Amino acid sequence: MNSDLKDLSESLDRVEQAIHAWNVDPLTQEPRPGITEQAIQSAVVSFGKMQVPGATDVQLEGVALRLIKSLMATIELGTIVTKEDHVPWLDEARPSIVWTRWRAYRKLLAKKKRSSDVLNKLDKFTDEVLDLAGNPLQEGSWSRRGLLIGDVQSGKTQNYLALINKAADAGYRLVVILAGNTEYLRRQTQERVDEGILGRDTQVLAFNGSTSTGLKSTIGVGLIDKKVLSTQSMTTMAMDFLQATKRGTALTVSKNSNEPFVFVVKKNKFVLEALAGWARNLDADKAKVDVPLLLLDDESDYASVNTNNEGDDPTAINKAIRSLLNRFERSSYLAITATPFANIFIDNEAEMTIQPDEGEDAETVTDLFPDDYIYGLEAPSTYVGIRRVFGTIDEPTESILRHIDDAPLWLPTNHKNGHVVTSLPSSLSTAIRSYLVANAVLDLNGSASLKRSMLVNVSRFKNVQALVGDLIATELAILKDALEVHGATYLRGIPNPVIETLHETFQDEYIGCGYTWHQIAEVLHSSVSLIRVKVYNSDPDRLGVDVEFEPDVPARQIAVGGDLLSRGLTLDNLVVSYFHRSVRAADTMMQMARWFGYRDGYEELCRLWISAETADNYRFVGDAVEELRRELKLMKTSGRTPREFGLAVRESPEALLITARNKSRSAISAAKTVDLRGQRLETTKLTDNIDQQKKNLEAVRNFSEALAADCVPLDSETYKWPRYNGVDRDHVAQLLSSFLPSAADAYFNDGVLVNMVQNSTHPNFSTWDVVFVEGERSRGAVPNLSLGAVDIVMPQRTITHRPFVSGSNCRRQGSRNTADSGEWLVSDRSSRLAGRTDLQSMIPSETLQTIVDGRANKSTAVAEDHFYEHLANPILFVYALAPQITQVQRFRTKDPETKKWTTSVQKSDPATIDGLEAIVALKIALPKPADQGNKDESGKGKYLLNKVAQRYGFLNIESWATA
Secondary structure, eight states: OOHHHHHHHHHHHHHHHHHHHHTEETTTTEEOTTOOHHHHHHHHHHHHHHHOTTOOHHHHHHHHHHHHHHHTOOOOOOEEEEOTTOOOOHHHHGGGOOOHHHHHHHHHHHHTTOOHHHHHHHHHHHHHHHHHHOOTTOOSOEEEEEEEEOOTTSSHHHHHHHHHHHHHHHTOOEEEEEEOSSHHHHHHHHHHHIIIIIOBOHHHHHHHTOOOOOGGGBOTHHHHOGGGGGOBOSOOSSOOHHHHHHTTOOOOOOTTOSSOEEEEEOSOHHHHHHHHHHHHHHTTTSSSEEEEEEEEEETTTSSOSOOSOTTSOOOHHHHHHHHHHHTEEEEEEEEEESOTHHHHTSOTTOEEEEOOOTTOOOEEEEOOOOOSEEEEOOOOTTEEOHHHHHBOSSSBOOTTEEEOSSHHHHSOTTOOTTOOOOSOOHHHHHHHHHHHHHHHHHHHTTOTTOOEEEEEEOOSOHHHHHHHHHHHHHHHHHHHHHHHHHHHHHHTTOOOHHHHHHHHHHHHHOTTSSSOHHHHHHHHHHHHTTEEEEEEOOOBOTTSOBTTOOOOOOSEEEEEESGGGSSSOOOTTEEEEEEOOOOOBHHHHHHTOTTOEEOTTTGGGOEEEEOHHHHHHHHHHHHHHHHHHHHHHHHHHTTOOTTTSOOEEEOOTTSOBSSOGGGSTTOEEEOOBOOOTTOEEEOOEEEOOHHHHHHHHHHHHHHHHHHHHHSOBOOTTTSSSOEEEEEEHHHHHHHHHHOOOOTTOSSSSSSHHHHHHHHOOSGGGSEEEEEEEOOOOOTTOOOOEEOSSOEEOOOOOOEEEEEOOTTOSOSOTTOSOOOOSEEEEETGGGOOSOOSHHHHTTSOHHHHHHHHHTOSOTTSOOOGGGGGGGOSSOEEEEEEEOOEEEEEEEEEEEOTTTOOEEEEEEEOOOEEOTTOOOEEEEEEEOOOOSOTTOOOOSOBOOEEEOHHHHHSSOOOGGGSOOO
16 A cells, blocks of 8 residues: 555544544533534645645545535434333333443444434433333333334444443343354454444453453443442353353353343354253253343344244254243244344244143244334435435436446356356446446545445355356456556556556546546556455354354455455455346345445445346345335334234336245235325336337327317317317226237236226226327427327437346246347336326426425426326327337457456347337336325235235235236
């Protein structure tokens, strides 16, 4: 690393630390609330010019941006749904509780630059969850089950460490954390527990062969308050619980213990059985241990859910967790996950029988359904999540996305174990170069000391990952060698083809970063010299110990892997991601999204290479999660509990499972009545079969003639396009039933829309408005297509052809269309027939002005969502598009010198299809009536319903239309 850049980074770090110290209240030792952006910027200029006189404006602006994000971060409290018989206890007990551990942890977080608002909301949140978890000092036998829903990479660990510290202060004497199924993930959690709860580095203690609390091992909360060092644990960075017991390391805990015991264990059958055996020996004379247990199940949707069929014995880990909880007189189980789909599908009536010890009665134990409470966490304002990365289906965001076109030819997503790759696709090479350039930008920004990562996830097979890792290492070596050998001469004007590829990447990706290419090139060699490729792919053995896995993490790394990178593993400061996987389950896909999290100070450098289809899947999952959160809020406002109110999760129309089928075995898939009102549906995927396109055009002409015979068209001088109002819904249903969409179309293929149109009873859905959309009539354009009773100027759209790949999942099962060999994509990747303008033209000018006046931000365009509640009727837009198709071809070529294969994408000029007059596409806009209380069957969507939903409110399953 360039020593000047390192010195600059350290100096700017000191400026940042000085401003944090300046903002700390000397009495509370916490950040002062109410700091403003202007105050931070002024402080940065003052401190920066004084301590780092050579710093540029761009570098100081970077410091200010990081400070603004950390000091001004905000967060909202979440949504709580509780059981009706819960009796709050914490407020009454609070005066008698000494919050030693919580105060130490809060001060630690303040030192880690958490904002005042985040600290205060964390305090409130942990109070709420601790109250729901149960009073550890309450005598008698009780158990509680809860669920905590967060976001991927949003800081759930911080939340539950805060909860554990408060729980220990309140009287919980045994806390068990289930932390992943591998030793690596367990150690990662243990390291955070060491800092945030134990206050000592157990790795140092294990190395010294001691359990003492010597000064050299004291870290984190132990440096803030030495009283927390009394917390005990049988697990360390070096030893899981099973290893500790085998070595004879054993501790005894009782309800009268002065200190708490915190264990971090793997989700492994043998470890959990050993823990249950240890607990059994704590109080061998009694059937149950009289110690309050708090069990936190991190990533609870993984391995903890019973995946066996109803009537069979539970899976080993599920059974071990339930048995462990049953061993204690008082137990509180909290499931923690960002993907709760599997948890809410747990059968809340499922039971298992615990085989008794000699002289004991058999016991029946319920499953892990969150009977008592569900808490939906909100993410801080600085969190980069699914909405920020992908947007929504209706309003996609593409700023950091780079779509992959060439990877399927390089490595098919359905490849088998043993598949051999001999080169890298050009998109992956571009991603690698982007990461190298981003490293230089980060160093120039004054962040040379910042760890950073690139993620490559392209296969679940170890041997394929290893091959890809070797190829990336080779490519990295070529780039490093060119910079080392030719970097100086290149800066003097002597060209080099390898360095020039980095220049091209800089121009494509980071031209607006604030630095010239010459400035970037000057530091590139030192910036990339520390980058290493690390493959994360070792499998755990039967005891959960990682085989041949090196735990060390490079400060600057390209991380290559599959499933180990997909859950729990944290990659420091992930800048560039390359994701090429075919994932069937939404929860698995979300856990693979390591690019979610916090990107303070470098979010604008982040890039994600991903296919357009996978990006759309993420948008769908984002919508499904948001809908689940809305349902939680409905449960709260209606005063329902998890046992009383059913949870439902929308299923993807694109064959994406919500969760693995064996995790949702107690769920049913059915057409729960839902609001499609206020939605739009478009045929942006069209059949490429010419004969079927001709039939679609004929169907539109018949439709037009039927309307002309039955309805009076609106005045063509007043309205922009040919339009009919008050059209009988049977006409619309007839067109939809005749229309042949693409075999891959998600909505227009299975008869749901026809049923919706014919069976709607809401007054707003009795008649429809129909519009025949035209192209521009400027410059004397005349109609160039007859649609029976209507003549139009055909609209122009960019239409690209995409053939179906053999063995792919593009063609929908049950499709009415089996003749097409591919599909035509309207507007290419934007997948829109039109923006908001077509719908906006249907809104009266007075109403439109009312909409604009009612918005807080009048400087931006009105989003389409705002129009639906002002529609009197559903609208059918008919687009007869000019039949001009752009062909897309992919070529693989091998460079004779480097022997590398590259993939290029070539698009032809638009060409008219012979014999085809027009390509028909449809758009439906459904109104959102103010009368939301009407139980209309106007729209149905396919949902997975948990057992509670099947009993409460959705009993008449036979009457549901099949979706």
